[in-house]
Amino acid sequence: MIRVIQQRIKCIGCNACVEAAMHRWRVSKKDGRCTLIGAKEKRGFFKIILEDDEYEANKIAANNCPVKIIKVEKI
Secondary structure (H helix, E strand, C coil), X not given: CEEEEECHHHCCCCCHHHHHCCCCEEECCCCCCEEECCCXXXXXXXXXXXXXXXXXXXXXXXXXXXXXXXXXXXX
């Protein structure tokens, strides 16, 4: 299992995460920020637990994020 965490308020909407893992990320039409699909928000952080097969794509998304607001960790 993996945990993906995003601090969405700091997102600049560059689309790098969507390009890396488009099944898990999308750009919001409301505010232009990227949204972690299926995540729950708590104190400004969006978190989701996923299967290991999504690790690589989300790790690439985290590495490509220019503002470094995505964290991916194995749990």
